Amino acid sequence: MKLYNTLSRKKEEFKPIKEGEVLFYQCGPTVYWTQHIGNLRASTLADFIHRVFLYNNYKVKFARNYTDVGHLVSDADGGEDKMEKGVKREGLSPTEIANKYIKIFEDDNKDLNNLESTFKPRATEYIKEMQALVKILLDKGFAYSTPLAIYFDISRVKDYTKLSGQNLEENRGGAGTGSVEDPEKRNSADFAIWFFRVGTHEKAIQYWPSPFTSPLVENGNGFPGWHIECSAMSKALLGNTLDIHMGGIEHIPVHHTNEIAQSESANGVPLSNYWLHNEWLMVNNGKMSKSEGTAFSLAEVKEKGFNPLALKYFFLQAHYRSKQNFTWEAMQAAQTGYNRLINNISALDNTVGKIDEKFKNKFLESVSDDFNTPQALAIIFELLKSDISSEDKLATVLDFDKVLGLDIDKSRLNLRSEKRLNLDVPENIQKLLAERKLARENKDYKKADELRDQIIALGFEVKDR
Numbered sequence: 429m430k431l432y433n434t435l436s437r438k439k440e441e442f443k444p445i446k447e448g449e450v451l452f453y454q455c456g457p458t459v460y461w462t463q464h465i466g467n468l469r470a471s472t473l474a475d476f477i478h479r480v481f482l483y484n485n486y487k488v489k490f491a492r493n494y495t496d497v498g499h500l501v502s503d504a505d506g507g508e509d510k511m512e513k514g515v516k517r518e519g520l521s522p523t524e525i526a527n528k529y530i531k532i533f534e535d536d537n538k539d540l541n542n543l544e545s546t547f548k549p550r551a552t553e554y555i556k557e558m559q560a561l562v563k564i565l566l567d568k569g570f571a572y573s574t575p576l577a578i579y580f581d582i583s584r585v586k587d588y589t590k591l592s593g594q595n596l597e598e599n600r601g602g603a604g605t606g607s608v609e610d611p612e613k614r615n616s617a618d619f620a621i622w623f624f625r626v627g628t629h630e631k632a633i634q635y636w637p638s639p640f641t642s643p644l645v646e647n648g649n650g651f652p653g654w655h656i657e658c659s660a661m662s663k664a665l666l667g668n669t670l671d672i673h674m675g676g677i678e679h680i681p682v683h684h685t686n687e688i689a690q691s692e693s694a695n696g697v698p699l700s701n702y703w704l705h706n707e708w709l710m711v712n713n714g715k716m717s718k719s720e721g722t723a724f725s726l727a728e729v730k731e732k733g734f735n736p737l738a739l740k741y742f743f744l745q746a747h748y749r750s751k752q753n754f755t756w757e758a759m760q761a762a763q764t765g766y767n768r769l770i771n772n773i774s775a776l777d778n779t780v781g782k783i784d785e786k787f788k789n790k791f792l793e794s795v796s797d798d799f800n801t802p803q804a805l806a807i808i809f810e811l812l813k814s815d816i817s818s819e820d821k822l823a824t825v826l827d828f829d830k831v832l833g834l835d836i837d838k839s840r841l842n843l844r845s846e847k848r849l850n851l852d853v854p855e856n857i858q859k860l861l862a863e864r865k866l867a868r869e870n871k872d873y874k875k876a877d878e879l880r881d882q883i884i885a886l887g888f889e890v891k892d893r
Contacts, residue, residue: 429484429796431672432749434680434703435591439798442702444671450481450488451666453700454545455658455675455683458495459529460514464723465739465754466709466716468536470676472740473706473748473799475542477674479831480795491547491665496526497634498551498623499654503682505620509651512633522634526550536726539736541835547665551657555636558652558660561694562621563639570693571621574612575644577653578622583615585689591703592681619686620653655686659699663691673700677707706748713753729759737834738763744801744832766834772812773825774840781819783827787811791828804832857888864890 429442444450454474457463474492481488501507514525530550537544551558562578565571570584582588582596589596596617625635626644629651638648652660662670668691675684684703691699708715711722729739742762746752787807794803811824829836853861864879880890 429480430798431702431704432798433701434705437593440702442671444486445669445701448486449671450486450490451669451671452478452481452488452490453658453662453666453670453673454490454492455679456492456494456548457529457533458499458510459526459533460510461529462725462727463529463533463536464716464725465729466723468540468726468739469709469743469752470706471533471537472540472542472743474674475537475540475833476744476748476801476831477672477704477799478543478545479833480799483792483831484796488546489666490545491549491662492545493658493661494526494530494548494550495654495657496522496550496552498652498657503654503678505653509629509632509634515633522552526552536736539726539730540740541737541833542740543833549661549665551652551661552634554657554661554664555652557664558656559622559638559640561656561660561663561690562652564694565621565690566640568693570690572614573640573642574610575642576610576612576624576627577620577650578640579610579613579618580621580686580690580693581614582617582619582689585693588689589681589685591685591688594681619655621656621690622650622652624648624650655683656690658683659687659691659694662699663695668695668699669697670700672702672704674704674706677705680705704748707751710751710753712755724754732756732759734759734763735766737839738766741766741769741805741834744805744834747802748799769808769834770836770839770843773822773836774843776822777818778844779819779822780826781817781821781823784811784816784820784824787814787816787824788827791831795831804828808832853888857883857886860886861890 430439431442432439454470457467471492474490478488478490497509497511499510501510501513511522511525514520514529515522518525520528562571565580566573566578571578571580622638622640623629623632624640624642624645625632626642632651635649635651638650640648640650642648662673673684673687688699710716711724714722716723726736726739730736739759739762742754742759743752745762787810791804791807794800794807808825808828811821814821826837860879860883864876864883867873867876867879883890
């Protein structure tokens with residue numbers, strides 16, 4: 429297997445820490461709002477990677493976290509906590525907000541037929557582990573305390589920007605600037621690993637006692653910085669060094685840069701051997717925006733009559749390291765393409781034959797070469813056009829779907845079931861179909877053709893087979 433490693437900026441052969449096992453961590457969502465389809469693209473691409481390793485006979489320990497505290501509006505320690513924004517918006521408690529949006533996210537992933545991760549840690553469940561990591565950094569001299577916060581001292585790390593390759597001045601204005609104006613901060617780019625409940629955050633809703641001290645607050649009360657959370661959770665669940673750490677490209681200059689700095693300073697070993705970063709999903713060639721109404725949710729996609737699996741099919745049409753542009757026209761094309769695929773497969777003989785080894789090897793080679801999803805889809809259509817038997821085609825495509833996760837077997841069986849098909853057809857169309865069936869039985873083909881034209885005019889197609 430070959431993976432493009434952001435850290436080395438080249439494609440590398442995958443060599444696991446432990447033979448036959450993959451330790452895989454993906455930065456998960458901040459659960460204060462419904463995740464838009466760009467976030468769901470990220471989880472779907474992680475699902476594909478998860479499935480490829482399983483297909484290659486690896487045991488996968490996959491952790492994707494939920495951030496339910498400490499992620500400020502700016503990734504660079506600025507603004508208010510996103511969870512508190514959700515609390516103010518809806519009048520619910522932080523736990524109720526987290527529960528609500530975690531459920532929506534998990535339901536969306538089920539609709540997309542994405543596998544569950546092995547671990548689903550919430551940041552608020554790992555406060556002790558975060559505090560322990562902060563203490564190690566303080567003890568080793570990589571962190572320092574002020575009355576307002578505890579900061580990581582980036583001057584102690586020689587290769588702080590090794591992941592991003594940026595000059596520090598270009599590193600998004602520094603990783604620690606923002607609303608925390610602290611005169612005792614040593615470097616503008618030092619980032620907070622623990623915020624005391626004082627100053628800007630004196631009314632923080634979520635806070636915990638800590639072993640740290642500030643003259644301005646009792647019991648060291650405060651909350652963790654966002655960056656320390658992933659370091660603590662990945663360490664607790666998967667160990668000091670991961671095989672793979674994945675996230676969006678927006679995490680490279682700040683969040684992942686800070687994770688590397690604090691984890692490697694505390695643990696003395698690499699945080700991850702391979703860093704994978706997925707590109708953004710654009711909308712109408714622009715960035716998704718809540719204010720402009722383009723941060724579409726899966727619920728909105730479904731409301732327009734699209735199958736969630738057609739959205740997954742759309743996601744798989746672009747490589748994870750490539751930008752992808754979402755439009756409703758592109759979504760319609762993906763729905764048509766998915767339907768065509770299922771129609772072609774449902775037309776195969778219902779008997780499952782043997783997996784064709786030649787096509788399997790070709791498919792395995794494509795998905796194992798930095799997870800090439802477009803090529804994998806192309807091989808399926810090549811398979812369906814080939815001259816191998818119908819039974820072997822079905823066996824082979826069902827084997828491929830272990831990686832694609834398009835739920836092909838269930839979809840083809842639903843399509844073959846007239847009862848299920850009728851459930852998806854409006855009552856007025858079903859009535860016209862029944863009349864047309866009767867006309868054909870009476871050999872009144874002129875009336876049958878007229879009824880077919882009526883059905884077509886209403887947006888449906890009739891195929892007699």
